[in-house]
Amino acid sequence: AQSVTQLDSQVPVFEEAPVELRCNYSSSVSVYLFWYVQYPNQGLQLLLKYLSGSTLVKGINGFEAEFNKSQTSFHLRKPSVHISDTAEYFCAVRPYNQGGKLIFGQGTELSVKP
């Protein structure tokens, strides 16, 4: 079985400050890794994904994430946040051998203040 743990339920930060949203996962098989963002009253949108290759992945809106296999982590970072980054962020894994099944963490609410 797989599980995803997002270590912070809420992250308040000031505009233009750096931010890191933490994600750890547990799986007995290899997985693909994803970060999604959800703005209020909307569905989820893909920010970035790690399938293979370089462990540093760049996504949309200036976000990036680093896959660390030994620590089973996939933390999301942005060097300077904007008010418009205020949203809920979800880390997710998809096992190689289980078709399309995507398993989500509980989410981290990022609140950017002026």
Place this chain on the structure above:
Amino acid sequence: DAGVIQSPRHEVTEMGQEVTLRCKPISGHDYLFWYRQTMMRGLELLIYFNNNVPIDDSGMPEDRFSAKMPNASFSTLKIQPSEPRDSAVYFCASRSTGELFFGEGSRLTVL
């Protein structure tokens, strides 16, 4: 493409009533997923289909829930009878080989 289309966007009903949520996936996508989102439990996968065939329904809460995909362009999630604890946002999502695309969700309130 219009994206994944869900209806209704909002539904308020009384306990015991039947609820049907609808989803139109993106054309050409062969996987379709139903998720439920609540404050307490986060995002839960209820069921997913591949080429219109249910692959994993282990997340369906109980017999009151059923899902169908009669063709590649339409799926339904039915709750009968509904209960207050079913109140949630229900998301449909679809994909082919790439990323998962989500609809905007159906917010269900059962009184």
